[in-house]
Amino acid sequence: MSNLNIKPKVLVSHQWPPEILLRLKEHCQVKVLGSDSFTTQEEFLKALPGADAVIIIPSITIDNKVLDIAGPQLKVIATASAGLGHIDLNECRRRGIKVGYVADTVTKAVAEMTISLMLAMARRLDEAMQSVKTGAWGTEWGSALWMCGKQVSGSVIGIVGLGRIGLATAKRLSAFEPSRILYCGNSVKPEAAKVKADFVSFNELLETSDFVIATCSVHARNQKLFNAEAFARMKKDSVFINVTRGALVDQDALYDALSTHKIGAAGLDVTTPEPLPADHKLLTLKNCLITPHLASGTIETRMAMCSLAVDNILAGLTDKPLPCPC
Numbered sequence: 001m002s003n004l005n006i007k008p009k010v011l012v013s014h015q016w017p018p019e020i021l022l023r024l025k026e027h028c029q030v031k032v033l034g035s036d037s038f039t040t041q042e043e044f045l046k047a048l049p050g051a052d053a054v055i056i057i058p059s060i061t062i063d064n065k066v067l068d069i070a071g072p073q074l075k076v077i078a079t080a081s082a083g084l085g086h087i088d089l090n091e092c093r094r095r096g097i098k099v100g101y102v103a104d105t106v107t108k109a110v111a112e113m114t115i116s117l118m119l120a121m122a123r124r125l126d127e128a129m130q131s132v133k134t135g136a137w138g139t140e141w142g143s144a145l146w147m148c149g150k151q152v153s154g155s156v157i158g159i160v161g162l163g164r165i166g167l168a169t170a171k172r173l174s175a176f177e178p179s180r181i182l183y184c185g186n187s188v189k190p191e192a193a194k195v196k197a198d199f200v201s202f203n204e205l206l207e208t209s210d211f212v213i214a215t216c217s218v219h220a221r222n223q224k225l226f227n228a229e230a231f232a233r234m235k236k237d238s239v240f241i242n243v244t245r246g247a248l249v250d251q252d253a254l255y256d257a258l259s260t261h262k263i264g265a266a267g268l269d270v271t272t273p274e275p276l277p278a279d280h281k282l283l284t285l286k287n288c289l290i291t292p293h294l295a296s297g298t299i300e301t302r303m304a305m306c307s308l309a310v311d312n313i314l315a316g317l318t319d320k321p322l323p324c325p326c
């Protein structure tokens with residue numbers, strides 16, 4: 001990177017693998033946040049003025065105000081995510097700031113997490129482990145149906161948004177021999193034929209599916225798509241999985257649906273806010289499992305995401321095309 005005479009300043013919002021940071025440090029002055037705890041938006045904003053490039057994750061919001069705080073020298077933003085709802089892309093474009101993301105790097109890991117949550121809730125893994133820990137295994141196991149769950153084989157699986165992650169999930173779930181895979185979204189997808197998935201309306205998907213899996217991207221028009229009306233349409237023993245963004249769900253309505261058994265269970269990798277307060281009411285429910293936005297959290301995938309984010313920064317700072325532009 002010989003055309004970088006003065007090392008540009010790069011702000012990294014969270015701790016990054018040291019070996020990947022080393023590559024960045026060869027060419028840039030790097031400030032890394034988050035050594036003590038999860039970086040808040042306020043901490044990020046404090047460190048932001050004067051940065052030429054930033055690397056962020058979805059908990060950091062980039063909007064008009066944030067860009068003003070950064071200053072006019074800001075040239076590149078790299079988000080280590082496939083989702084882009086936290087960045088005002090139009091405003092970045094207007095200001096000539098390049099934005100890179102990590103698109104397909106997350107697909108396989110997120111599909112695996114989706115299926116992990118689905119199976120965990122279908123087979124009540126957390127409740128089952130609690131029964132061992134509390135000794136209920138010894139005192140309650142009297143019925144052949146004790147602690148029984150739902151079978152994926154023979155079930156109807158509904159996928160809301162058959163994009164890269166939805167398709168990868170459907171492909172893997174086909175091996176479980178569901179009776180049908182349904183999907184809904186803006187349009188029929190030719191690639192659905194590969195997984196024999198049928199296009200239906202959102203309402204038909206809710207009413208027919210045993211497993212309702214949200215993998216769609218979240219934008220202004222589908223915030224709280226999963227509200228009281230949606231949960232009321234779902235089957236009483238259905239399992240709801242969300243691996244996209246918490247904003248897709250009305251969490252009060254979800255709490256009501258789960259606590260009054262309007263639906264069977266939920267597995268969420270995303271919530272509003274993130275991190276979710278440890279005393280949140282959803283965490284009191286036996287039929288709700290929440291993981292801390294970990295869907296892309298395999299070593300292989302996180303290394304690939306971090307590496308591609310750094311590639312995007314280095315290319316953007318030297319006026320080369322970003323390897324993965326938005």
Ligand SMILES: O=C(O)C(=O)CO
Nearest residue numbers: 081082083106295296
């Ligand atoms: O890549 C993203 O946007 C994710 O949220 C992965 O979990």
